[in-house]
Amino acid sequence: MTTAPEAPRTHVLRFSRSERLLHGLLMLSFLGLALTGLPLLLAEAPWAARLAAVFGGYGVTSVLHRLCAVLLIALFAAHLGRLLHRVYVKKELGILWGTDSLVPQPRDVVQMIQHFRWFVGRGPRPEFGRYTYWEKFDYWAVFWGMGVIGASGLLLWFPGFFARFLPGWIFNVAFVVHGEEALLATMFIFTVHFFNGHLRPEKFPMDTVIFTGRASLEEFRHERPAEYAALLASGRLESVLVPAPRRRVLVLGRCVGGLAVSLGLLMVVLTVYALLH
Numbered sequence: 634m635t636t637a638p639e640a641p642r643t644h645v646l647r648f649s650r651s652e653r654l655l656h657g658l659l660m661l662s663f664l665g666l667a668l669t670g671l672p673l674l675l676a677e678a679p680w681a682a683r684l685a686a687v688f689g690g691y692g693v694t695s696v697l698h699r700l701c702a703v704l705l706i707a708l709f710a711a712h713l714g715r716l717l718h719r720v721y722v723k724k725e726l727g728i729l730w731g732t733d734s735l736v737p738q739p740r741d742v743v744q745m746i747q748h749f750r751w752f753v754g755r756g757p758r759p760e761f762g763r764y765t766y767w768e769k770f771d772y773w774a775v776f777w778g779m780g781v782i783g784a785s786g787l788l789l790w791f792p793g794f795f796a797r798f799l800p801g802w803i804f805n806v807a808f809v810v811h812g813e814e815a816l817l818a819t820m821f822i823f824t825v826h827f828f829n830g831h832l833r834p835e836k837f838p839m840d841t842v843i844f845t846g847r848a849s850l851e852e853f854r855h856e857r858p859a860e861y862a863a864l865l866a867s868g869r870l871e872s873v874l875v876p877a878p879r880r881r882v883l884v885l886g887r888c889v890g891g892l893a894v895s896l897g898l899l900m901v902v903l904t905v906y907a908l909l910h
Contacts, residue, residue, distance in 0.1 A: 665701035678907035823897035844886025845878035
């Protein structure tokens, strides 16, 4: 019996299945929070009641908003647990500092300046590693948002409990902070993050790497030359080479990503309209 020939390994595995699943659920929870939270925050806008009616009215919309919040908090806890496991159990201390770390470092400031100079033709493109400076900014923005939006949201969700040991004025502050920070987060994700991830010229209309976990070797070598050189020098490049993603995975990624980007940009337009009117 002859076996089918092995598919050529032309791509680099950048994200594991668990990482892609975590990101997918994060997308779902964040989109759900935006679609249900903005109609509550901007209830006076003419489109807010119509959008809430799609979910079954403001009462149902409020319940769905809380369910999405629970999912987001669970994902955040799972991510923290995974990080602690990698540091304390697997001893992967490189995630705290170094070339594969998401922790901002002095070289990120240098590369940001180099990148801005490259934008205006005043220097070469910096050689990025596993994570770029804007990806690190996106990542840590989630931590800030989880702390501010999450804490203020819990105060508003369980006022009776927190009123036992917190002054009343704190709930007024929480109401303002929750709405303003949530508005800032949604506008940032749906504009800056979507542009960096999908809408910039070299990626338009969709970067599927977060859905397939794989980038072509040519693309990887061009976009992450420092990481490519490190893998090549250490002899680990072969270990991360995989076949191209299946067509159905690509199609699914494009559909899911396209829907998310479309909904996000629609919410940006509706939000700007509501704020201007």
